Amino acid sequence: MSIVKNNRITLVSRFTSILLFLAFMVIFAPIIAHFGHALSPAEKNAEKGEVFLEISHFEEDNKVALTHGWMFFESQLLLPHEVAGLRQQANFIQGVNGWKFKGQKGNHLNGFGTYHLTIHLPTEKPNLAIKIPQIESAYRLYIDDNLVARGGQVSDVKSTAKPGYNSKIILVPNSKDSFTLTIQVSSYHTAWGGLWTPIVIGNADDMFATQRDLVALSMFILGVLTITAAFYLIQFYLRPTEKVPLVFACLCALLLLREFTNEHMLFVLQFLGVNFVATVRMNYLTFYLGVPTVLYFMQLCFPQIFKEKVTRVCYLISGIFSVFVLVGPTQVIGYSLLSYQAYCLVIALYLIVCLCIASLKKLPAAKMMLLGCLILSIFAINDILFEMDLLATGRFFSLGIVGFILCQGYVINNHFNQVRSRNEALSEQLQQRNNELLQLGSELESKVEQRTRELEKANSELQTLADFDQLTGSLNRHGMQKYLQSSFERLRRSNEPSSIVLFDFDNFKNINDSYGHNNGDKILKSAVTITKELIREQDKIARWGGEEFLVLLPDTEINGALAIAEKLRLAIDEQLSNSIAAEVPVTITAGVAQFQHNEIFEILFKRADNAMYKGKRMGRNCVQS
Numbered sequence: 001m002s003i004v005k006n007n008r009i010t011l012v013s014r015f016t017s018i019l020l021f022l023a024f025m026v027i028f029a030p031i032i033a034h035f036g037h038a039l040s041p042a043e044k045n046a047e048k049g050e051v052f053l054e055i056s057h058f059e060e061d062n063k064v065a066l067t068h069g070w071m072f073f074e075s076q077l078l079l080p081h082e083v084a085g086l087r088q089q090a091n092f093i094q095g096v097n098g099w100k101f102k103g104q105k106g107n108h109l110n111g112f113g114t115y116h117l118t119i120h121l122p123t124e125k126p127n128l129a130i131k132i133p134q135i136e137s138a139y140r141l142y143i144d145d146n147l148v149a150r151g152g153q154v155s156d157v158k159s160t161a162k163p164g165y166n167s168k169i170i171l172v173p174n175s176k177d178s179f180t181l182t183i184q185v186s187s188y189h190t191a192w193g194g195l196w197t198p199i200v201i202g203n204a205d206d207m208f209a210t211q212r213d214l215v216a217l218s219m220f221i222l223g224v225l226t227i228t229a230a231f232y233l234i235q236f237y238l239r240p241t242e243k244v245p246l247v248f249a250c251l252c253a254l255l256l257l258r259e260f261t262n263e264h265m266l267f268v269l270q271f272l273g274v275n276f277v278a279t280v281r282m283n284y285l286t287f288y289l290g291v292p293t294v295l296y297f298m299q300l301c302f303p304q305i306f307k308e309k310v311t312r313v314c315y316l317i318s319g320i321f322s323v324f325v326l327v328g329p330t331q332v333i334g335y336s337l338l339s340y341q342a343y344c345l346v347i348a349l350y351l352i353v354c355l356c357i358a359s360l361k362k363l364p365a366a367k368m369m370l371l372g373c374l375i376l377s378i379f380a381i382n383d384i385l386f387e388m389d390l391l392a393t394g395r396f397f398s399l400g401i402v403g404f405i406l407c408q409g410y411v412i413n414n415h416f417n418q419v420r421s422r423n424e425a426l427s428e429q430l431q432q433r434n435n436e437l438l439q440l441g442s443e444l445e446s447k448v449e450q451r452t453r454e455l456e457k458a459n460s461e462l463q464t465l466a467d468f469d470q471l472t473g474s475l476n477r478h479g480m481q482k483y484l485q486s487s488f489e490r491l492r493r494s495n496e497p498s499s500i501v502l503f504d505f506d507n508f509k510n511i512n513d514s515y516g517h518n519n520g521d522k523i524l525k526s527a528v529t530i531t532k533e534l535i536r537e538q539d540k541i542a543r544w545g546g547e548e549f550l551v552l553l554p555d556t557e558i559n560g561a562l563a564i565a566e567k568l569r570l571a572i573d574e575q576l577s578n579s580i581a582a583e584v585p586v587t588i589t590a591g592v593a594q595f596q597h598n599e600i601f602e603i604l605f606k607r608a609d610n611a612m613y614k615g616k617r618m619g620r621n622c623v624q625s
Contacts, residue, residue, distance in 0.1 A: 041063040041064060041065045041200055041202065042057065042063075042064055042065065043064070043065045043067045043068075043198070044057060044064045044065065044066060044067070045067065045068040045069050046066065046068060046069030046070065046117055047069055048069065048071075048092060049069065049070065049071035049087070049090065049092065049116060049117055049118060050069075050117070050118045050119075050120065051066060051069065051117060051118070051119055051120065052120045053119065053120060053121055053122055053201070054122050055122040055123075055124050055125070055126075057122075058122075058125075058126055058128075058202060058203060062126075062202050062203040062206040063131075063200050063201065063202025063203065063206065063207065064200065064201055064202060065198040065199070065200050066095050066117060066119075066181075066198055066199045066200070066201065067094060067095050067096050067198045068094050068095065069092055069095075069117075070092065070093055070094070070095045070115050070116065070117050070195075071083070071087070071090040071091075071092060071115070071116040071117065072090060072091045072092070072093045072099075072113055072114070072115055072116075073086065073089060073090055073091075073113055073114040073116070074091065074111075074113050075111055075112060075113060075156075076112075076113065076114055077112055077113075077114055077154065077156055077184045077186070078114040078116070078182070078184070079142070079145070079182070080116075080142050080144060080145050080180055080182040081145060083114070083116045083180075083182065090116070095115065095117070095195050095198050095199060096195060096196060096197060096198045097196060098136070098192050098193050098194045098195070098196050099113065099187075099193045099194045110158075110187060110188050110193065110331060111186070111187065111188075111193070112154070112155070112156050112161075112184070112185060112186035112187070113185055113194070114182065114183065114184050114185070115181070115182070115183040115185065115194070115195065116180065116181070116182050116183075117180065117181045118178060118179075118180050118181075119178060119179055119180070119181060119201065120177070120178040121172075121176065121177055121178060121179075123177070125174070126203050126204075127171075127174065127203065127204045127205065128171075128172040128174075128201055128202065128203065128204060129169050129170060129171050129172060129201070129202065129203075129204035129207045129208070130143075130169070130170045130171075130172060130181070130199060130200070130201050131167075131169050131199070131200040131201075131202070131207055131211075132149055132166070132167055132168050132169070132170060132199065133167055133195070133196070133197040133198070133199070133200075133263060134165045134167050134196070134197070134263050134266075135151060135165075135183070135185060135194070135195060135196075136185075136187045136190050136192045136193050136194060136196060137152060137163035137164070137165075137186075137187045137188070137189045137190045137192075137193075137276070138151055138152030138153055138154045138155075138161055138162060138163055138164055138185070138186050138187070139151050139152070139154060139166075139183055139184060139185045139186075140154050140183070140184040141170070141181065141182070141183050142180075142181070142182040142183075142184075143170070143172070143173070143179055143180070143181065144176075144179050144180055148170050149166065149168055149170055150166065151164045151165055151166030151167075152164030152165075152166075152276065154184050154185065154186045155186055156186065158188040161186045161188050161189075162276075163188075163189040163190070163276040163277070163330075164276050165263075165266050165270075165276065165279070167263045167264070167266060169204075169207050169208060169211060171204055172201070172204075181199065183195070183199075188331065189276065189277070189280075189330050189331055190280065190330055190331055190334055191331055191332055191333065191334025191335045191337075192334055211264060214262075214264040215264050215265065218259055218262060218264065218265050221259055221399070221401075221402065222256055222259055224401075224402055224405065225252045225253075225255055225256040225259070225401070226252075226256060228248075228249075228252050228405050229249045229252035229253050229256065230249075232245040232246070232248045232249040232252070233245070233246070233249045236249065243300055244297065244300050244301065247293060247296055247297045247300060248297055250293055251290065251293045251294060251297060251401075252401075252405075254286045254289055254290045254293060255286070255290060255401050257282055257286050258282075258283065258286035258287065258290070260282075261279060261282055261283040261286070266279065269282075276330075277330050280330045280333070281325055281326065281330070281333075284325045284333055284334075284336075284337070285322060285325045285326065287340075288318055288321045288322045288325055288340060289318065289322055291318055291343075291344055291347055292314060292315050292318040292319075294351070294376070295311060295314055295315075295347060295350075295351065296311070296315070298351055298354070298355070298369070298373070299311050301365075301369060302354065302355070302358045302363060302366065302369075304363075305354045305355075305357055305358045305361075305363070306354050310350070314347060314350075317343060321336055321340050324336060344380065345381065348377040348380060348381065351373050351377070352370070352373060352374065352377060355369055355370035355373050356370060358370070368407050369407065371407050372403065372404040372406075372407030373404070375400050375403035375404055375407070376400045376401065376403070376404045377400075378400065379399055379400025379401075379403075380400060466478060466479070467479030467482070469542075469543040471521055471524060471525065471543075472524050472525050472527075472528040472543050473525070473528060474528045474531075474532075474541050474542055474543050474549070475540060475541065475542035475543070476542060476543055477542060477543075477544055477545065479542060480540060480542035480544075480550060480552065483540050483552060484552065484601055487552065487554055488595075488600075488601060491595055492597070492598065495597060496554075496555055497555065497556065497557040497558075497594060497595070498552075498553060498554045498555060498556060498594070498595045499553045499556045499557065499558055499560070499561035499592060499593065499594045499595065500550060500551065500552055500553065500561070500592070500593055500595075500604060500605070500608050501550070501551040501553065501561055501564065501565045501568070501590055501591070501592050501608070502544070502548070502549075502550050502551075502590065502591045502592075502593075502605070502608040502609055502611075502612050503548070503549055503551075503565065503568065503569075503588045503589065503590035503591070503612065504547060504548045504549075504588065504589055504590075504612060504616075505523070505524075505527070505547040505586070505587070505588055506585075506587045506588065506589055506616075506620040506621060507620075508520065508523075508546075508547040511523065511580070511584070511586070515580050515581060515584070519580040520547075522579075522580075523576055523579070523580070523586055524543070524547060526575070526576055526579075527549070527572055527576065527588075528541060528543070528549070530568070530571050530572055530575060530576075531549070531551065531568055534564060534567055534568055534571060535551060535553070535564065538554055538555075539551060539552060539553050539554070539556075540552040550605075551564075551565075551568075557594060558592060558593075558594040558625060561592045561594065561625075562592050562623060562625055565590040565592050565623040566623050568588070568590070569587070569588055569590060569621070569622070569623055572586060572587065572588050573585070573586070573587050573588075573621065585621075587620060587621035588621070589612055589615040589616050589620045589621060589622060589623075589624075590612060590615065590622075590623045590624070591607075591608040591609060591610065591611030591612030591613070591614070591615060591623075591624055591625070592608060592611060592623060592624070592625040593605075593607040593608035593611060593625065611624040611625050612624065
C-alpha cells in the first residue's frame with residue numbers, strides 16, 4: 001500500500017514540475033518575442049547621406065534603424081558646418097558593422113573619422129528620439145551644430161584619446177522638419193571601430209519604454225542568478241565534498257557579471273567606477289570562462305560519459321583565450337572573438353552528443369539535463385549569430401540560463417522525491433526489524449550465541465582483510481610482518497640460509513598516466529599470480545607499497561634467490577609486455593639479499609633495497625644483489 005502511495009506522490013510531483021516548467025516557458029515565449037521585435041526595428045537606407053522618413057515608417061514598429069548610406073570622412077574630425085564644403089571627399093558606408101569603405105585596408109580601423117547623415121522628418125511627426133548604441137570607442141554626436149552626447153574623449157592622436165561607453169536616448173527637437181547627425185569617432189582601444197549597431201530613431205515613449213523593459217529584464221535575470229548562486233553555495237556549505245553546487249554557483253556568478261556588461265546595464269559599472277578597459281575585459285572573460293565552466297559542470301554530473309582527455313583539451317583552449325584577455329591589450333583581444341565563437345559551437349555539439357548518449361544509457365536526470373543543455377545552446381547560438389550580424393534578435397543567453405536553472409530545479413525535485421522514498425522504505429524496514437526483535441525475545445540466548453558466532457566470523461574476515469592486499473590478493477605489509485617475525489626468530493636459532501627478493505615495476509607511473517589505473521591494477525594482479533606460480537608454498541609474497549613487492553624465501557641461499565628473481569623477471573617481461581598496448585614493455589628491477597646471523601630485518605631490507613636501486617641505475621629490467 002505504501003509503495004503505491006509513494007508512486008502516486010512521485011507521479012504527482014513530476015507532473016507538477018512539468019506543468020511549472022511549461023508555465024515558465026509560456027511566460028518567457030512572449031517576453032522573448034517582444035524583445036526580439038523591439039531589438040530588430042525596420043531598416044531605412046539613406047541615399048548619398050540623406051534619408052527621407054515618412055509617418056508610415058513609425059506606424060508599425062515605432063522605430064527605424066539608419067543602417068546604410070552614411071557619409072563618412074576617413075581620418076577627419078569634422079564639425080557639422082564643415083561637412084557641406086567637403087561632400088565631394090566623402091565615402092558612403094554602412095552605419096553598422098564598423099568601418100567599411102572604399103580604399104580602407106581591412107574591415108577594422110584604429111584611427112578616427114566622421115559619420116554624417118541628413119534626416120528629413122515627415123510633416124506629421126510623432127515625438128521622436130534617437131537611441132545611441134555603444135560606439136567604439138569614443139564619440140561626439142551633434143544634432144545640427146549642437147553637441148548632444150559624448151562618450152570618452154575623441155582625438156586624432158592616440159595619446160590624448162580616452163575610451164568610454166555612453167549609450168543613451170536623445171530627444172529630437174519637434175520644431176525641426178530636418179536635421180543633421182554628425183558623429184565624430186576615434187578608436188584606438190578596441191579591435192573594432194565606429195558604429196557596430198545602428199542608430200535608431202523612433203517614438204520617444206516607445207524607446208524609453210523598451211529601455212526600461214530591458215533594464216527590468218536584466219534585473220529579473222540578475223535576481224534569479226543571485227538567488228540561484230546563493231542557494232547552491234549553501235548546498236556546497238552543507239556538503240563541501242560535492243563539487244557540483246560550487247561549480248554551478250560559479251557559473252551563475254560569471255553570468256551575473258556578464259549581465260552588467262550589457263549596453264543598457266553599463267550605468268551600474270560606471271556608477272561603481274569600473275573603467276572602460278575593465279569593462280571590456282569583463283565582457284570577454286565572463287564569456288571565455290563560462291564555456292569551460294558549463295563543460296566542467298556536465299562532466300561532474302556524468303563523469304562516465306565525458307572523456308577526460310577531450311575535456312582537458314577544451315579547458316586548455318579556454319584557458320589560453322582567457323589569459324590572452326587578461327594580459328593582451330584591449331585593441332587586439334577582440335580579434336579572438338570569432339575563433340572562440342566557432343569553438344563554442346563545437347563545445348555545444350559535444351555537450352549535446354554526450355547528453356544524448358547519457359539519455360540512451362538511461363542515466364539519472366540525463367534527459368532533463370539534455371533539455372536544459374539544448375535550451376542553453378539555442379540561446380548561446382542566438383547570441384553568437386547576433387554578434388556575427390547573422391540574426392537581428394538580441395543577446396538572450398541569460399534567459400537560456402534561466403531555462404537551464406528550471407531544468408536543474410526539476411532534477412533536484414526528482415532527487416528529493418527519491419530521497420524521501422528511500423527514507424520511507426528505510427522506516428518500514430526499521431519497523432519490521434523492531435517487530436522481529438520483539439519476536440526474538442523468547443529466544444534471546446540462542447540469538448546472542450548466533451550473533452556471537454557471526455561476530456567472530458566477521459572479526460576473522462576483518463583480520464583477513466587487515467593482512468591481505470585487496471587488489472592483488474597477496475599479503476600486505478602488515479600481514480608479512482607476522483611471517484617475518486616468526487621467520488627471523490627461527491633463523492637466529494637454526495642459522496639456516498634465507499633470502500628476500502624486493503622488486504619494483506619500471507616506469508609504472510607512465511603506464512598509469514598513459515593507459516589508466518585500471519590497466520595498472522591488472523598488471524599488479526597478474527604479477528602476483530605469476531610470482532605465486534614460481535615460488536614454493538612456504539615462500540611468501542607481499543605488496544610492500546604501490547608497485548613494490550617483497551618475496552620471503554626461507555631456506556634459500558643467495559644464488560637460489562637470484563635464480564628465482566631472474567625467472568620472475570623473465571616471466572613478467574614475457575607475459576605482461578604488450579598486454580595493454582602494442583610495444584609497451586612491462587618489466588621489473590629486483591634486489592636480492594641473504595639473511596646474515598644476528599641481522600635485524602631493517603638492515604636486510606636496506607641491502608635488498610640498495611641492490612634494487614643499483615639495478616635501476618644500471619638501466620632497469622635486471623636483478624642485482
